[in-house]
Amino acid sequence: MGGQKLSVNLILILSFGILLFFLCIVVALSLYRASNVANILYQINDVNLVKQRYAINWRGSVHDRSIDVRDVALAKELSQVNQLEGDIKRLKDIYMEAEGKMNSNFKSANLLTSQESAIIKEIQQIKEQANPLIEELIRNKKAGASEDDVNNLVRKLAPLFTAWLSKINVLIDLEESLSDTLTDNLRESVESFSFLLLFLLFASLVIGISVIFIVISKFSKLLGGEPHITSQIVSEIASGNLSHKINYKHKTSMLASVADMQNKLHDMIRSIMNLSNDITESTDKVLSNSNQAQSASNEQNKLTQSIANRVYAINESIKQISLSAQLSEENATKSVDLSMQGTEAIQATEREIIKVTDLINTSSHNIKALQQQSIAISNSANLIAEITDQTNLLALNAAIEAARAGEHGRGFAVVADEVRKLAERTAHSTNEIFQIIRLIQSGITESVDSIEIIIPQIEKGQKFIADSVSILNEIQSQARDSLTKAQEVNTSSKHQEDAMQEITTSLQNISDLSEHTSQALNSTTQTIESLSSISRTLKQHTKHFKL
Template sequence: MKLSVAKKLFLGFLSVLLLFGLVAGLSNYELGNVNRNYQSLIDDNVSEVMLVKTLKAELMNEAGGIRGYLLTGDSTYLSDYESSRKRMEHHINKLNELAGNKKEKELAQELGVLHNRYQSIIDKEIKFKLEENNAYMSLVETSDKQISQDFNKKADELVKFYESQLNAGINETVSGVKFSQTITLIISITAVIAAMLIAYFISRIISRPINLAAGAIDKVAGGDLSQTSIKVKNRDEIGVFILSLNKMVQDLRSLVSQVRSTSEQVASSSEQLAASADESSLASEQVAAISQKNALGTEQQLYRFREVSSSIKEIASGMQQISSSSELMLEAAEKADFLTKQGTNSVDNVVRQMNEINTTVGSAAQHIYTLESRSKEISNIVELITNIAEQTNLLALNAAIEAARAGEHGRGFSVVADEVRKLAEGSKQSAIQIQQMIGLIQEETKHAVLAMEKGNEQVRDGLEDTMEASAAFDEIAHSMGDVTYKVEEVSSSVEELTALTTQIIDVMSNVQDISEKNAAASQETSAATEEQLATMEEVSSSAGSLAKLSEELQELVSRFKL
């Protein structure tokens, strides 16, 4: 699957955000579980324990009311008894409704049965009191007292049962908290490691080919075209850029090699042209001297003219070859200039992509900062839970103090308060551990932010290298412009030399005709020879210019190492 650089970065940072979002969601979920379990223990067990304690207190109120009535006969005590009795029945019914398992229901029903038996005995005592029968006193000392003791024992048994359930719930909650802490820590460490690996691989995928390309472009800018092609596995924009760079270097190497070969041919031809021009000048001088001294030397002059004509034809042939090579050089230079512009456009595209990468990395870093802020909010929530646990602990301590003041009747409530205090202390410790874990997450988030900032810095370095590559391409384009200009000058000079050579051939043909028609016209031949000499001097001058241009072209080409 072909993915662009921007998509790779987006998928990498999206994976990091999802991992840290999973950690944050799991932490929030586990905190909710701890709070729900804690609230369930308070609602289900502590409230039931308090209800049983209330039953014992109401039983004491009933006993106090009936004994007051039996001792004093005051109906006010009887009214207090009736009120306590109604409340007692209401609490027993509520206890039966709250009973969640079989044993709770059995104990609640047994309390109801004992209370009914107690009410039957109380009714008998009231009846004996109204009949002024002292038998109620024996009932108070025997059945009344025994049933009260049985009721309290059964109530204590139910309280112990609720306390055992409370302890089991506490242990289960603590185990759940420890398990959640372990899972959250493992996932957090895994998320941090995964984020670091993703950041490392993304930075390596981007920076390695860019560094290779920058090194290759530096060598090209220095004139070294002997390097091998860069091999990368990227199939994105960077991979396309590397392939274009390899093709540009190969085409530039071929172009420079062709220009070098052509310049050598031009130099060789210019040297031959200069030598031929010198020979022609010397021959013309000799012919002029001979024609002035002796008309009889016409045959020899004619022979010389034929040699000169042959040389001029060779020069013309060489000039045609030079003209053809110059056209090839001009085409090659124009092709090199086109490839250089194409490479410059590719570098500009890479610069634009690197700017988009820089923007994407900055956006991902901003998301990580937001995640760090959410972690701080979770830390504040945990701190709030710690404060609630401390307040619960303080309330439990106050309740234990009040229970101690109540004496024997508050002993059971003191046990419950102590258990509540332990639960609050355990919640506080769990909150502290969660707080530490959140701190660890925040610390690792900072490491992830640093890793992303490092990746961002590497992207900026890659952008700087790409800008340097763009400058190198500009320099290459400037150099190719100079080469094209020099080649155009060579081509123009060759055209001038070709025209001059044609003129020389025409002149030599005329001179030869004149020499063959009339040997006596030596003075006219001498004049034609002088004209030829002047033409040869022009040819020699043009050959010198061509040789100079060839040297300049070779000097430019020598900057490149093939």
């Protein structure tokens, strides 16, 4: 088999197969010899002895008939002849019966040898010669033939009976000789078969003992020890005892494999115990961290919801600021329109004053008054500039507050309120400017009559009007700048409102994500608890083993 290992089944099959093979050989030879013995015994008992028995019956019939023939020849009374005739007939029937059986059982079945057939043929010929002479002798004897005739027939029959009996004896001797030969052959066959059986028995013992030693050696190599020891060790391992020391004879035996399995199982169980302890510690830490993370997630969820509520409030405040900025933009637009109208009116007044320059000479006093009113207009213009500066500063503060948002959102409402107040003051100042302009127009009307007197003053008035136009232009420019700033504040407020809306949406998403995170952490906590339970169960199971 080379380096291949034979299985237990193959070893048993080969060992018992060899024994069965020799047993089959013994049985086959025994059957063959028994068949030969049976054939020989059949030939002796059912063939030769039967033939011999038929031949003996023939001889008895012929012998007794020869005596009856002699008695017939010597008989004096007819009754004796008749009695002897009946006896001869009976003996003839016995002969014919044996002959018929010989023919039916052997001759027709081709069970006669050539020598037997030749002897039987000669006996048949003698019989055919003797039977007519016997019948003739009986007829002559009944007819009262002479003694000489009777004696002649007797003399003819005497050699025939002698030859007849002789041939029958030859057949009997032949059958006996054949039986003796078969008996000798049978004896020799039995003796030779006895020696053969003794040889096969010895060979079977040698081979059986060899097979037994080979099987024991193979099983010793396979098992490595006694089976009950192996069973006891396996039972110890099954009961969890891995500390038992295993001694084995062969490294490739089953006991060596069991020892290797015990060592590996010992290492594996110890590793499982260590891993179970590590898993238990890790799961406890992870479970603690998971609980902390879940608590933090819940707190984050609450804070996110609180921030969302505050952002919503800030968003509402920003909407109010945006509305105030929109109103400021509208007021600034009105201021720009009014300043433009004032500029146009002053320019018209200047054109009228130029037309009535000759009449202004008589209106010196009114021109002075106009000068004072121009000063008042200048003060109003300064006030408008101051208000514009305050408006710019408040708009800047409003932008900063909008960027900060948070808890300082209320300050933006104050700034927006100041913007509104400044816008009202700007409108009020613009109305004063319009009143002053109307007073100037009235003074110009009143001083028409005295224009000739106040020409120098009119020139100065023209200069003042030019300055007023310049101031109004600057007021218009500042009003436009206020309008631009108000528009920027309004736009920034809208952007801030959109940004706060996005922040609100993001916070809502964060809140949803926090909720999902909390649920995931809860599921993770349950999984970790399950893993911890499995680890403890595994640890409990490993306690079954004794290392």
